[in-house]
Amino acid sequence: MMPIFCRPATQFALAMGFVVGFATAAAAQSSAEPVERPVSFSSEQADRGKVKYIKECVDCHGENLKGGLSGGAPLRGLAFEQKFFDGLPASIIFAYMVSTMPPDSPGRYSPNTYANLMAYILKRNGFKAGAPLPSDFDALDYLIMEK
Numbered sequence: 846m847m848p849i850f851c852r853p854a855t856q857f858a859l860a861m862g863f864v865v866g867f868a869t870a871a872a873a874q875s876s877a878e879p880v881e882r883p884v885s886f887s888s889e890q891a892d893r894g895k896v897k898y899i900k901e902c903v904d905c906h907g908e909n910l911k912g913g914l915s916g917g918a919p920l921r922g923l924a925f926e927q928k929f930f931d932g933l934p935a936s937i938i939f940a941y942m943v944s945t946m947p948p949d950s951p952g953r954y955s956p957n958t959y960a961n962l963m964a965y966i967l968k969r970n971g972f973k974a975g976a977p978l979p980s981d982f983d984a985l986d987y988l989i990m991e992k
Contacts, residue, residue, distance in 0.1 A: 885975030894965030
């Protein structure tokens with residue numbers, strides 16, 4: 846069975862910046878709730894995200910997303926994958942982006958802009974395009990960070 850993120854803990858964990866434990870799908874998910882599936886994004890979202898990334902993020906995170914001149918954390922590579930991938934819900938990375946980026950004004954962008962940026966980051970990390978990436982936490986809780 847695939848793990849599901851503990852939804853009541855999600856709000857606290859995201860607000861506090863913690864990643865919390867898991868419960869099994871059988872124990873935590875009723876039949877009325879959506880089924881978990883791998884994260885995806887549309888090519889159009891990734892294209893819009895690339896434009897915004899180049900304008901707003903490249904100085905800190907670099908053109909290759911492996912860190913830039915201003916010391917931003919890498920958005921590609923093993924350390925990034927270990928922190929945000931391996932079956933975690935997509936809401937974790939989205940919440941991190943919304944609550945910490947940009948550093949001088951976290952949460953400044955619209956949810957759609959954050960989704961576009963996340964789509965570009967996913968594309969650069971080898972995820973495949975498909976269904977559009979949602980821009981709300983509830984829907985992102987059911988998308989799993991697996992390629």
